[in-house]
Amino acid sequence: MREPxxxxxxxxxxxxxxxxxxxxxxxxxxxxxxxxxxxxxxxPRGNSANIVIDHRERLCRPLLDGRDTTxxxxxxxxxxxxxxxxxxxxxxxxxxxxxxxxxxxLHGLAAELNTPNLACGHIEPxxxxxxxxxxxxxxxxxDIESAKTMLLAGDVFNTSPVASWRMLxxxxxxxxxxxxxxxxxxxxxxxxxxxxxxxxxxxEPFALLSLAALIDPxxxxxxxxxxxxxxxxxxxxxLEAAAAILGSDTPGFVGSAMHSGRVRYPxxxxxxxxxxxxxxxxxxxxxxxxxxxxxxxxxxDLRKAMGEGRIRMLFWTGGLFPFSYxxxxxxxxxxxxVVSTAIFRPDPxxxxxxxxxxxxxxxxxxxxxxxxxxxxxxxxxxxxxxxxFSRVLGWFGQAEGRGxxxxxxxxxxxxxxxxERAAGLAHPEGEWLLVGEKKAIGLRGFHDPEDExxxxxADAVRIGVTGRNYLRVKSLTAEREFRVRITHAVPAGxxxxxxxxxxxxxxxxxxxxxxxxxFTVAPTVVAVEKTERVPVAxxxxxxxxx
Amino acid sequence: MKRIVLKLDYCIGCRSCEAACRSRFKVEARIRHGxxxxxxxxxxxxxxxxxxxxxxxxxxxxxxxxxDTGVVRKSDFHCVxxxxxxLACPFGVIPPSLVRHMSQKCTLCSDRLDGPRCVxxxxxxxxxxxxxxxxxxxxxxAGFAVRxxxxxxxx
Numbered sequence: 001m002r003e004p005x006x007x008x009x010x011x012x013x014x015x016x017x018x019x020x021x022x023x024x025x026x027x028x029x030x031x032x033x034x035x036x037x038x039x040x041x042x043x044p045r046g047n048s049a050n051i052v053i054d055h056r057e058r059l060c061r062p063l064l065d066g067r068d069t070t071x072x073x074x075x076x077x078x079x080x081x082x083x084x085x086x087x088x089x090x091x092x093x094x095x096x097x098x099x100x101x102x103x104x105x106l107h108g109l110a111a112e113l114n115t116p117n118l119a120c121g122h123i124e125p126x127x128x129x130x131x132x133x134x135x136x137x138x139x140x141x142x143d144i145e146s147a148k149t150m151l152l153a154g155d156v157f158n159t160s161p162v163a164s165w166r167m168l169x170x171x172x173x174x175x176x177x178x179x180x181x182x183x184x185x186x187x188x189x190x191x192x193x194x195x196x197x198x199x200x201x202x203x204e205p206f207a208l209l210s211l212a213a214l215i216d217p218x219x220x221x222x223x224x225x226x227x228x229x230x231x232x233x234x235x236x237x238x239l240e241a242a243a244a245i246l247g248s249d250t251p252g253f254v255g256s257a258m259h260s261g262r263v264r265y266p267x268x269x270x271x272x273x274x275x276x277x278x279x280x281x282x283x284x285x286x287x288x289x290x291x292x293x294x295x296x297x298x299x300x301d302l303r304k305a306m307g308e309g310r311i312r313m314l315f316w317t318g319g320l321f322p323f324s325y326x327x328x329x330x331x332x333x334x335x336x337x338v339v340s341t342a343i344f345r346p347d348p349x350x351x352x353x354x355x356x357x358x359x360x361x362x363x364x365x366x367x368x369x370x371x372x373x374x375x376x377x378x379x380x381x382x383x384x385x386x387x388x389f390s391r392v393l394g395w396f397g398q399a400e401g402r403g404x405x406x407x408x409x410x411x412x413x414x415x416x417x418x419x420e421r422a423a424g425l426a427h428p429e430g431e432w433l434l435v436g437e438k439k440a441i442g443l444r445g446f447h448d449p450e451d452e453x454x455x456x457x458a459d460a461v462r463i464g465v466t467g468r469n470y471l472r473v474k475s476l477t478a479e480r481e482f483r484v485r486i487t488h489a490v491p492a493g494x495x496x497x498x499x500x501x502x503x504x505x506x507x508x509x510x511x512x513x514x515x516x517x518x519f520t521v522a523p524t525v526v527a528v529e530k531t532e533r534v535p536v537a538x539x540x541x542x543x544x545x546x
Numbered sequence: 547m548k549r550i551v552l553k554l555d556y557c558i559g560c561r562s563c564e565a566a567c568r569s570r571f572k573v574e575a576r577i578r579h580g581x582x583x584x585x586x587x588x589x590x591x592x593x594x595x596x597x598x599x600x601x602x603x604x605x606x607x608x609x610x611x612x613x614d615t616g617v618v619r620k621s622d623f624h625c626v627x628x629x630x631x632x633l634a635c636p637f638g639v640i641p642p643s644l645v646r647h648m649s650q651k652c653t654l655c656s657d658r659l660d661g662p663r664c665v666x667x668x669x670x671x672x673x674x675x676x677x678x679x680x681x682x683x684x685x686x687x688a689g690f691a692v693r694x695x696x697x698x699x700x701x
Contacts, residue, residue, distance in 0.1 A: 029569055031666045041669045044565035051569055161560035161669040168556055168670050188559045439561075 004030035008374045010360040011045040012289045014160050015369030018042055020050050020379050027053045027380060037141070037371060043161040049361055052343070053380045059345045059356035060385030066348035071387065074353055078395045081337040085313045091117035091302055091335075095318030096124075096290050097343070097357075099365040102389055103293065104401030106317075110296075112399035117311065119295040119302045121321060123510065123519040125258035126159075128266025129286030130294060130407045131516075133274035133415065139253045139283035141371050145170055149245050149252035151282070153182045153208060153273045157189040158439065159257035159287040163370070167255070168192065180242040182207050184262060184435060184523075185496060186489045195242045199232040201435045201494060201523040202264030202427065207232035207239065208272035209419050214243035216279035222416060231423060246280040254280070257287040260499040260521040261436020261508050265422050267516045271415045278412070285370050293405040300512050300519050306331045313337040314352075315396070317389065319360075322350045326502050327477060327510065341392065355392055358382040418515045425514055430525030434475060434507060435490070436499030450498025453482035459493065460486050463530055470533040473497070475526045478506040481533065495528065547616030547678050550591055550654070550665055556672035563589045563664035563673055567652075570663055576652040577664045578641060589664065589673060590639045592652035594618045600651070603634030609651065620651040 006019040017035025020027040027050040033040035052058075062074040082090070090113060094106055110118035120127070144163070147170045157164040171179050171192060181193035184201040199207045206228040213223035229236050246252065256273035263269050270286055277284040305311050314335045316322075321340055322329060329350070332338050338352025343359050361379040368374065382388070439450070453471055455463070465471060465484045472481050473495065480503060490496045497504045499521070508521045567575040577591035594611075598618045601609040608624045609631060611617070620631070627647040632640040640649055654675075655662040665675040 029566065029663070029667075031660070031663075033660075033666075038669075040666055041562075041671070042566070042667045043560055043562050043669055047562060047565035047569045047667055049569075157558045158560065161558060161562060164558055164560075165670040168558070172555065192558075 004032075005379050006030075006032060006377070007361070007379050008369070008376045009042065009046045009049065010365070010376055011049075012043075012160060013287075013291060013369045014038070014163050015371060015374045016042060016046055016162050018046050018049060020053065022380065026050070037369070038162045038165075041162050041165060046162070049379060052359055053361055053383075055344065057345045058359075058383055058386075059342050059354065060383050061356060063346070063350075063354040065351050069353075074355060075395055077353060078339055081313050081339075082396065085337070087114040088116065089310070089312040090115045091119070091306070091311045091314045093119050093121035093299070093302065093314065093316040093318070093321070094292065094295070095120070095122040095316070095320040096292070097319035097360055098292065098317060098389070099360075099367050100291075100404060101365065101401065102317075102393075104404050105390075105393060105399065107295075107404060108399035108402040109393065109397050111402055112397045117297055117302055117305065119297045119299040120292050121299050121302075121316060121318065121325070122290065122292045123299060123325065123521065124260060124289070125263040125266035125269070125520050126286070126288035126290075127292065127294075127518065128258060128263070128268075128270040128520075129256070129288055129291075131267040131271055131410050132407045133271050133278060134409050134411055136274045136277050137283040139255070139285040139370075141166065143251070143253045143283045144285075147252045148174065148177045148250040149180075149248060149280075149282070150178070151180045151182070151211075151242075151246055151252075151254045151273070151276055151280075152189060152193075152257075153204060153255070153269070153276075154257035154262070154287075155183060155185070155187045155189055155259060155437075156255045156257045156287050157192075158187065158437075159259070159289075163255075163287065164189075178245040180245055182211075182242075184491075184494070185437065195238055195245065197234045197238050197242060198491065199234050200427075201262065201433050203232040204263065205265055205268040205272040205419060205422065207234045208269075208276050209416075210234070210239050211243055211246065212272065212275040212279040214239055215247040215276065219279040219412060220275060220416060223419070228419075228423070246276065246282070249281075252280065252282045253277075254282050254284045255287055256284070259436055259438045260505065261434070261497075261523060263520065264427070264522045265418075265513055265515055266520050267513065267518070268415070268418050268422055271410055272419070275412060275415055287370070291368065293407065294518075296405070298517050300517055303328070303331050303519070306335055309334045311335050314339070316340040317357075317392075319343060322346050322354075324502060324505060327506050341389065356383075356386045357392075358386045358388050362386075363388060422515060428523060428525050431493065432495055432526050432528050433493060433523050434473065434495050434497065434526045435523045436504070436508065436521065437496050438499050450501045450504050451483055452485040452497070454485050454487045454490050454496040456488055456490050456492050456494075457486050459495075460484060463528065465530050470531045471495075472529050472531050473507060473526050474528070475507040475509065475524050477509045478503075480504065480507060481531055495526065547594070548654075548661070548675050549594065549678055549681065550662060551674050551676060551681050552589060553672045553674060556670040557589070558670055558672070560669055561589075562667050562669050563591075566663040566667040570655075571650070576650050578639065590637065591664065592618065592639050592654075593637060594652075594654065599634040599636060600631035600640060603630040605630060615656075617654050617656060618651070619653050619656070620649070622648055625649065
């Protein structure tokens with residue numbers, strides 16, 4: 001057994017210290033109890049690091065239209081394609097898995113190739129945290145530890161379980177300490193709340209803005225608390241109780257998180273949370289998995305360009321395509337040459353060239369966490385057959401990094417304008433509204449398949465199902481059969497599914513956020529019907545990791 | 547003997563314990579989650595009973611309690627996968643599904659000096675690995691705050 005390798009976990013921005021031991025055959029997790037941020041604790045994502053390294057579905061040979069090819073052939077192809085296309089016909093997209101240095105180099109490369117088509121394809125709602133309200137301070141670990149009042153908008157505990165440890169310690173330190181939770185779903189986090197404001201799916205910003213106006217009317221002038229509270233379906237009494245807690249002079253903090261399928265206006269959700277932080281003079285943290293700046297082109301515009309046939313070559317680098325965003329595959333039909341990078345073997349139907357990359361855990365990088373800058377060292381040697389991103393980038397050019405766009409600063413008045421516009425827009429209405437929940441990392445069967453749909457008891461009676469029945473959920477884009485899970489986490493008329501697995505994500509059509517023009521994955525109207533399927537005896541639904 | 551105990555108030559149902567167990571044993575988590583209520587998702591691991599019924603039920607005496615450490619262990623080599631242990635367990639913590647034709651049983655990570663992985667990795671410190679005597683000295687319900695999801699408790 002060799003000495004454990006130590007690094008900072010790359011799966012989210014909490015910056016937990018973690019490591020693996022290698023015994024010559026397989027990697028095992030090691031927990032460093034002296035790590036400052038996490039004291040050896042790891043969340044489900046962090047615990048899966050060794051599984052990523054040893055995973056049997058790692059891609060270790062380039063694929064061309066689903067068939068194995070070689071690196072020299074791949075290089076020849078890419079260079080040939082590059083010579084064929086004009087700069088405006090080439091698009092570069094980056095998503096999760098690329099660090100700040102990679103993004104800087106991509107920006108430099110786009111400038112060198114003279115292509116305007118550089119976009120961030122990370123369409124998770126958490127990208128909404130790129131919008132930062134002027135004058136709001138970033139929370140530190142000390143702020144969380146000393147917090148006596150907390151506002152958690154969205155499922156912060158689920159997004160960052162290790163960070164929740166300090167929040168819980170703060171919550172239980174004194175009986176007078178208070179927690180306010182705003183969410184459309186009665187999450188487990190809500191169980192820790194003193195005031196839980198349950199809102200209609202996708203309307204969190206309106207409740208948050210009402211809260212900001214109640215705390216300090218000067219921060220949110222002109223906000224009609226009654227109208228916004230009604231839009232969100234929140235009671236004024238609860239909002240006033242929450243405002244009394246958050247408006248006190250005691251130290252506290254505001255945390256916000258967003259899940260795919262739960263948030264309608266990500267930027268407004270983030271900004272409204274920040275406005276509450278500003279009204280209550282509290283520091284703020286947006287809990288998310290990664291931090292990627294927007295490119296000079298909006299991804300939604302790039303998608304349109306692909307659909308109209310204006311893009312002939314697409315280079316998509318990052319861990320999400322073609323896995324999490326398989327619904328985008330039809331857009332690439334009109335693109336002649338598609339080059340993407342992957343860590344795992346994609347579906348054989350994925351067309352174009354797929355290049356095997358070294359995983360985040362197999363390379364050194366520098367970056368930023370919620371709590372400061374971090375350096376990551378490799379946990380393992382790169383897998384045979386994979387190549388570092390920098391070598392592939394060399395095929396396109398030798399550009400140096402030219403700086404990265406910073407987050408978008410927004411003034412409070414702009415937030416209120418956005419809110420007014422959002423209030424005037426039509427909200428999805430239907431008998432059944434589907435929302436998403438991101439429970440843990442969806443790592444190729446590492447966790448249970450997300451084959452359940454959460455239904456409240458009243459709805460279950462109305463449809464005539466029990467926990468042993470199956471429901472067919474049909475959205476505009478896909479339909480899928482789920483086993484019923486009866487819970488009071490969701491209100492009547494709302495269904496909830498996990499949004500880690502791609503087949504569930506496909507149920508949510510990508511919608512354009514009218515406020516920012518960015519893509520998002522929002523609550524969607526669906527149709528449901530009971531199916532005749534019944535589970536077979538003796539645990540058909542037990543998951544087995546294979 | 548040291549036992550795994552759960553500090554109920556701190557469990558956020560993140561399933562990191564299950565993930566840590568899975569990442570070590572690859573095929574199946576030996577600590578599993580169970581929904582006590584629709585809000586509470588609590589880890590359920592082997593209690594290492596004083597008189598383990600799984601051991602009594604095993605037709606081949608594959609499951610044995612170590613009198614010194616108190617750990618109830620199962621020999622994977624001799625297990626035939628008859629599921630008797632899963633049926634006998636009064637807490638239902640041995641999953642009935644078989645992996646490599648064997649049932650899965652917690653060993654309190656005997657291969658590890660620092661204690662069970664599930665405890666080490668628990669993000670909130672809800673799972674603790676403490677001496678039985680230490681636990682016995684604690685008053686039931688001490689430090690236990692009622693969790694309300696209804697948002698009514700404004701004191």
